[in-house]
Amino acid sequence: MTEMLRSGAVAERVGVNMQTLRYYERRGLLARPIRSSGGHRLYDESAVATLRIIKAAQRLGFTLDEVAELLDTGRHGHPTPDLQARAVAKIAEIDQKLAALHTIREGLEQIVTARCDSLTGCTCADCPIPYADLARSEEAPR
16 A cells, blocks of 8 residues: 655655645646545645656746646646647747846946946946936926
């Protein structure tokens, strides 16, 4: 007979809290556990494995909705044909985020290099902050 684990033990093994277990049950990501005679939720090792898969997929950038769809397909004993397409789409999404972060980093480097000291009233010689001049003109009396 397989060892049955209570909620706290499962949560500890996977690194989630017990509310997460209940939430995943409600969402259908995790099968409802059996109950002990005292009413405690009891999980087997497959629940631990499923939770680890969920957490790994989330670390790869998949949303819980996407994880649910992927798990549902897999539970029916079918391969997940769109996993490859979804992974390619995630890579494209990450590339977009990296490009945006690179642009932000360049802007911050310009601010540091120019020694900017204010968003609205910067005293540096060649301020790279957009709209700094506009902010100054808005403050001027009309």
